[in-house]
Amino acid sequence: MQYAALANTGIHLSRIGLGTWAMGGGSDWGPADDAQSVSAVHAALDSGVNWIDTAPIYGLGHSEEVLGQALQGRRHQVFLATKCGLVRFAKGINHWLKPDSIRRELEDSLRRLQTDYIDLYQIHWPDPATPLEDALQELSRLKTSGKIRFIGVCNFPPDLLRRACSVAEISCVQGAYSLLDTQKARALMPLLREKNLSFLAYGALGGGILSAKYKKEANIRRADARSYFYRFYKGENFYRSCQFVQRINQLAERDGVPPAHIALGWVLHMPGVTSVLAGARTAQQAAQNAAAVGWEPKPGDLEFLEGNHGAR
Secondary structure (H helix, E strand, O other): OOEEEEOOOOEEEEOEEEEOOHHHOOOOOOOOOHHHHHHHHHHHHHOOOOEEEOOOOHHHHHHHHHHHHHOOOOHHHOEEEEEEOEEEEOOEEEEOOOHHHHHHHHHHHHHHHOOOOEEEEEEOOOOOOOOHHHHHHHHHHHHHHOOEEEEEEEOOOHHHHHHHHOOOOEEEEEEEOEOOEOHHHHHHHHHHHHHOOEEEEEOOOHHHHHHOOOOOOOOOOOOOHHHHOOOOOOHHHHHHHHHHHHHHHHHHHHHOOOHHHHHHHHHHOOOOEEEEEEEOOOHHHHHHHHHHHHOOOOOOHHHHHHOOOOOO
8 A cells, every 4th residue: 555645634644545435325326235344444454545434424324333333443543534514404415514513413423433533524515505614613623622633625616625724724625536527626736735735536436437347328226326426327428438448448458457446546646636535345346446556557648548648
């Protein structure tokens, strides 16, 4: 495993982290086998992964519960990240960052995760109905109390991130970054350099499509995250995805590695990326994803994967 500094923290994160959205099960990703999820967590740790990301909305708390079970006796090995700000109400899931809600979410996360502190507590999505200053001041109070160690934000555009940095000490930004989704992350990079912030990438496999396992359009339920969040599976988007998958397969065959290594490795080699989250349902997937740090692109490979000049 390789490690990189999380800016301004003294912490070094494994360049591959473990994402746990699918471990929550439910409608987002379909049923999850809890025993397999626990095995995946252990396999990731055994492969050198030292940070894991979750959220209370994943399976409405189930992902955190499973992770709490998996980390018994191993909590000291993990830089543990979770989030706040997506809350289910009677009429659906809302972006909700009221200070009292943040406090409740944190206490519930601590209970489910069976821990007394969170290493990285992140705003999951902005909440237009709540002043950002109110939310960040509450997070700063929780940091002072020792219940969280560092504050992060997810899915923030540059203007909102700049505003956040003027209110609280932000350590990192988490955002989507893949061969299929580059614009938002790249728009952030100048500000990240200016503020000396780390970038944690999610979605590097495009919800799984860049692992090259889909040979034709999949019949995906409307409630599935691959339908409403990772919109690469239908119509023109699917055929655009296939063009990237063809290039990924070409380099994977050349180098004798799984296609997922190429997709993850491309993001790992993008300027400004500290670490890349990869989800896993099984121990085999977790170990395979962790090994992606071993892929080294040859001259021209990165440009070739984007569809620009280069390579093979």
